[in-house]
Amino acid sequence: MTTVFTKQTTIPITELEQSAFCQTDGNLRTKTLEEEFQAGVRWQKVPTRYLKLTPEEISEGIEFARKEIDTKVVILGHHYQRDDVIKYADFTGDSYKLSKMAAQTKDAKWIIFCGVHFMAETADILTSPDQNVLLPNMAAGCSMADMAKSSDVTDCWDDIELVLGSTENVIPITYMNSAAAIKAHCGKNGGLVCTSSNADKAFDWALERGEKILFLPDQHLGRNTAISKGISEDEMALWNPFLPMGGLSEDEIKNAKVLLWQGHCSVHTRFTVDQIKAARERNSETTIIVHPECTQEVVSAADMYGSTELILETIANAPAGSSWGVGTEISMVRRLATENPDKDIFCLDPVVCPCATMYRIHPAYVLWVLEGIMAGLAINRIEVEPETQRNALVALERMLEVAG
Numbered sequence: 001m002t003t004v005f006t007k008q009t010t011i012p013i014t015e016l017e018q019s020a021f022c023q024t025d026g027n028l029r030t031k032t033l034e035e036e037f038q039a040g041v042r043w044q045k046v047p048t049r050y051l052k053l054t055p056e057e058i059s060e061g062i063e064f065a066r067k068e069i070d071t072k073v074v075i076l077g078h079h080y081q082r083d084d085v086i087k088y089a090d091f092t093g094d095s096y097k098l099s100k101m102a103a104q105t106k107d108a109k110w111i112i113f114c115g116v117h118f119m120a121e122t123a124d125i126l127t128s129p130d131q132n133v134l135l136p137n138m139a140a141g142c143s144m145a146d147m148a149k150s151s152d153v154t155d156c157w158d159d160i161e162l163v164l165g166s167t168e169n170v171i172p173i174t175y176m177n178s179a180a181a182i183k184a185h186c187g188k189n190g191g192l193v194c195t196s197s198n199a200d201k202a203f204d205w206a207l208e209r210g211e212k213i214l215f216l217p218d219q220h221l222g223r224n225t226a227i228s229k230g231i232s233e234d235e236m237a238l239w240n241p242f243l244p245m246g247g248l249s250e251d252e253i254k255n256a257k258v259l260l261w262q263g264h265c266s267v268h269t270r271f272t273v274d275q276i277k278a279a280r281e282r283n284s285e286t287t288i289i290v291h292p293e294c295t296q297e298v299v300s301a302a303d304m305y306g307s308t309e310l311i312l313e314t315i316a317n318a319p320a321g322s323s324w325g326v327g328t329e330i331s332m333v334r335r336l337a338t339e340n341p342d343k344d345i346f347c348l349d350p351v352v353c354p355c356a357t358m359y360r361i362h363p364a365y366v367l368w369v370l371e372g373i374m375a376g377l378a379i380n381r382i383e384v385e386p387e388t389q390r391n392a393l394v395a396l397e398r399m400l401e402v403a404g
Helices: 033-039 055-072 095-104 117-126 150-164 180-188 199-207 219-228 250-255 273-282 296-301 308-316 330-339 363-374 386-403
Strands: 073-078 091-093 110-114 132-134 170-175 192-194 212-216 236-239 258-261 287-290 323-327 344-347
Touching: 055 073, 055 363, 073 095, 073 363, 091 095, 095 110, 095 117, 095 386, 110 117, 110 363, 117 132, 117 180, 117 386, 150 170, 150 180, 150 212, 150 250, 150 258, 170 180, 170 199, 170 219, 180 192, 180 386, 192 199, 192 386, 199 212, 199 219, 199 386, 212 219, 219 236, 219 258, 219 296, 236 250, 273 287, 273 296, 273 323, 287 296, 287 308, 308 323, 308 330, 330 344
Parallel strands: 073 091, 073 110, 110 132, 170 192, 170 212, 212 258, 236 258, 287 323, 323 344
Antiparallel strands: none
16 A cells, blocks of 8 residues: 655745735835734844834944945845935845845955845855845745745655656756755756746747756746747646645646646745726726736736846836836835936736835844944854755856856
């Protein structure tokens, strides 16, 4: 008799916390840390003096620290950060752009990454050993990345090998939004990393070298990219890590051209076709542009879709008077609207829901790590284990080569 073991379905705590900062009044004013701690999510503890600092006191402290440390520190800010953090960033961008900037930042001893954990890991992998990558708040994780645990991916890979007899013709691709261990798995097994701006090139690269793709961890980016490459949904299968053999039959595994990991972005799956319809009813001239982490139904209903950088550049270069309904993180959408007052720019979701992990990079945390540097301390240094770093670097370098 064969006993089939089913893993207990576990929802990442980062997913459960996503709605913590959602509100209907639209006020995303930065409060003191003491006030923001009331949101009921996990925050990294800091010395008590930082809890009640006003925005003015924080700003004065950061400006003083930057002058003292000078060019030895570089602050990177992801587009999804709140404005009160972005204003201190030396460079801003999406995960791909910031990963390239991290690789090119040779002179700075300290790199403060205002993003989430997997981004800081990537920066550590791409920078030199004498550089220090700091994440202001260690509670700034990513629910999508948390949906692909290393042990579950290893089990999946072993199951695929068991069914196919070999994984030689299976190319693993992981989205940038994944832990270093998942990137290392891809590097070790002939695969690569991708971002939303180069996923199509990653698919081309993979299918030139193999017959199947295992796409981790975002099923929606994987599905939308596959469809754009002419791969039908009948040629895709969804791998559920909590079920034996991913919940698939041997024939489904054998026949699938793309195996999609069952993961998603808790921000981008909030957008719906009904929201798009409502935007068009409001103004039939509105152009709908969404991120490819949205569901296939939403991407299909939109006029355009693309990476964070593509959305930003498209709207920035659009003619005055144009109207844009945007399906991506609210902090970036609001910044776009502020920077382009001659256009009508709004978020498709009427409920204001910033990315709950990105939002945990509060300016007080930035001040904390800067003052740590002044005191000779590397607060929240991100260090990827050497073997993981070597294999992950292979996957990242393949991405950078493919993307050009």
